[in-house]
Amino acid sequence: MRDPARRTAYDVVLAVERDGAYANLLLPRLLRERGLDRRDAAFAAELTYGTLRWQGVLDEVVGAAARRPVEALDPPVRAVMRLGAYQVLRLRTPAHAAVHATVELARSVAGPKPVGFVNAVLRKVSQGSWETWVRRLAPAGDPRGELAFRHGYPRWVVDAFAAALGSDDELPAALAEDRPVTHLVARPGRMARDELLAEAGDGAEPGPWSPYAVRLSAGGDPGALASVRSGAAAVQDEGSQLMALVLARAAPASARERWLDLCAGPGGKAALLQGLLPDGGRLLAAELHPHRARLVADALGGPGAIVADGSAPAWRPGSFDRVLVDVPCTGLGALRRRPEVRWRRRPEDLDRLRPLQQRLLASALDAARPGGLVAYVTCSPVPAETTQVVAAVLRGRPDVEVVDPRPVVADLPDAATADHIQLWPHRHGTDAMFLTLLRPGRQT
């Protein structure tokens, strides 16, 4: 294959748009299958993630240079143009080399027809710098709209982040935080963190918040670690680890407690909860989709995973001491790892997800015994799927008490209020995870 890095980035960028693929799943697979060397793989990753992350600005630049909206282009040409504009404007590749390589890419994926167009438009793109294009194209007289454009986010996402942060002051820092990071968990009962640190070697350091977390510097390949391959360790955001830890630590655990993970796939939090169970305790990990339930079973490395619809449970009400309900959500809190999600999601998704999120939380409250604990978790900071879902469900459950999580995360600055925890990449170096702790009473 000629120019395997650009071709692989192209295949991923196209599949993200055309098939709804996730870059962080597809790219590593293609890199492995195609055997790209380290340098090409790093370039392909930079090109793929950068192009997807900055798609909003790139589309405006290409549209302005081509004098037609990118939506009017064929998907392959659109993908080529996005990649080309990204290289010309944001990488150190000399513009003429980037234009030449992109024209060749266009020829190989779309034939000779669009070659002249691609060449002419990219030359025009290269006549301005990133900054001049941004200044020219950012919406004028709309500070938040300009901020969104400049930082490469849809406006509605920035509005939602501002609502979650409570002001615009921190928005620039929150929007700028996009360094890709890899966090590992040393699963308790299966390996110690020090062993994982030693195995991961240079560039690995302990996570500051979770006693099981290890942070890898960019470039490390976690899949190469024997403990990750064996399941004793795993890739898991430190914020995600904290969500399971908070539920486990929020009250003293007595022997033989029964815990439920209501939405367990692919099993990261379930595996951590399993390692934190008290003596004689048992964990049930429910997942709707069979293929994801298999991943949960792998993560647990033993029994406990079942295929079940968590909103229509097969267990008796009040069966569990603690319940984790980590609901399907927009994923807008994990944009460092899935940069394309910001462009894929629409405000309508919130309306689509809300009824499911509310049903699952209501079901989690039913599953917990009176006086037990429920943790409602999302990997999104968007109020429509965090505080608003909790408020809507609690309107019908006057027996439920909101538990103050601050004592459980006393060492974590700027994370908790009396009624929830909200993590942020720019504050905590984690995904923007959300958690509310609830204690159901006796329903009358």
Ligand SMILES: C[S@@+](CC[C@H](N)C(=O)[O-])C[C@H]1O[C@@H](n2cnc3c(N)ncnc32)[C@H](O)[C@@H]1O
């Ligand atoms: C945010 S993910 C959970 C992540 C998981 N807790 C972890 O840490 O690995 C939500 C999961 O809920 C599953 N799900 C969606 N609807 C469900 C339902 N009605 N019952 C059970 N699981 C469901 C999805 O398939 C998805 O795997």
